[in-house]
Amino acid sequence: MKESGLDIARGQGVLIVRNAASGTAVVRADPADEFAERLPEAVVHELSENESLDDVVAAAMRAATPPAVLGVYGGDGSVSRMAHLARRHERSMLAMPGGTFNHFVRALGIDDVGIAIDALHAGTTASVGVVESIADDDEPVTVLNVVSVGAYPALIEERQRRRSLGKWLGGVAATWTALRSTEPLTIVLDGRRARVWSVFISAGRNDPERVATMQRQETDASILDVRVHHARGSRVRALAALSFGKRTAAVLRAVRLFPRDADVERLLVPSLDLRVTPAPGHPAVYVHDGELEERDPGGFRLRCRAVPDALRVYAPH
Incomplete structure (x- = not known):
């Protein structure tokens, strides 16, 4: 699949942020090898303890060639936050189960990383509705x-x-x-x-x-x-x-x-x-x-x- 002239199937224009703190109660295979084999040109960023998704995505969007797809491997909180950033920057999202429950991705039929990458390769997407929540006078949350x-x-x-x-x-x-x-x-x-x-x-x-x-x-x-x-x-x-x-x-x-x-x-x-x-x-x-x-x-x-x-x-x- 090509998007904006990029070979998305190889990972061109794809940023994947991994949240290592997610899903610590669940034993699962490390997806690093699958990323390297199936998305060799994707940028994979391991979120450190002192970083936020917002900072990582903001820095990527300021680059000379900003990502066309925002990917996240983490739990529901991380996926939810990346969804908010994907809406803000008008980007498609690649969501992969890396947490304990993974409620959102499971609802879309994504039970493992391979299924999400298959959808990326095929270019199949779902148009998803969200809830916008505002507590007092804070900024909206997706x-x-x-x-x-x-x-x-x-x-x-x-x-x-x-x-x-x-x-x-x-x-x-x-x-x-x-x-x-x-x-x-x-x-x-x-x-x-x-x-x-x-x-x-x-x-x-x-x-x-x-x-x-x-x-x-x-x-x-x-x-x-x-x-x-x-x-x-x-x-x-x-x-x-x-x-x-x-x-x-x-x-x-x-x-x-x-x-x-x-x-x-x-x-x-x-x-x-x-x-x-x-x-x-x-x-x-x-x-x-x-x-x-x-x-x-x-x-x-x-x-x-x-x-x-x-x-x-x-x-x-």
Whole structure:
């Protein structure tokens, strides 16, 4: 495939940024040999601890011959950030699974690096919709899967505080703490005030049986699929709602630990404006594509809107 006179199939005009910090909980083959063999002319940059994707891409775009394709090997947070930069610089994106869950690339049928490179060689792309999220008066953030407030961000915040224990022990300790201390937060949505355990805002329509819509289910995202888990049940139900595997959810439903259908409200809207106020003494946080953001303890405003056809990603048909 040639793009703007470049032999993209050999990697001409392709920048690939590797985030070595992604996916440390998963053992996988190093893709360096595959990059060298199948994209010999691509520029592969290993992201160091003190670098950001923004800096690496900005430097590449200032070069005499800027890249035509922005590639990333990393987790959902890295892929999401590269998507934002690809939109900013009006470039196609090559997204490859290098994280723990890889929700976005798996939704596009990209289970390994080879499938992504096959799509690049064939020139097959998907036009992908995204969510644009703004917290208070910050700059917009591109979201590929989901934005969440409530129990899930609080659990992630607890895990990060216990990183020194390791991923598994830290997760157990965080879950135990959440079971004892999670409190509902107050939201104002469309002029309605409610006490809720969590809110999930998904890119595009998602599985109606789930509360935690962690992985998008469709390429298009012309609408937001919003799940509001009202605080009418126990903390156990609040955490049970965070299961995003069908089998786990089925087991929890069978033993009556999953939230009741009446407690979960679903909205399909093109945009929303949400005011979030945590319980006193609890952190004001939210998560987008696995990235935790801290806000003012007094609460914050979160605006989201669906942006269809926002991004071109190399993917199988």
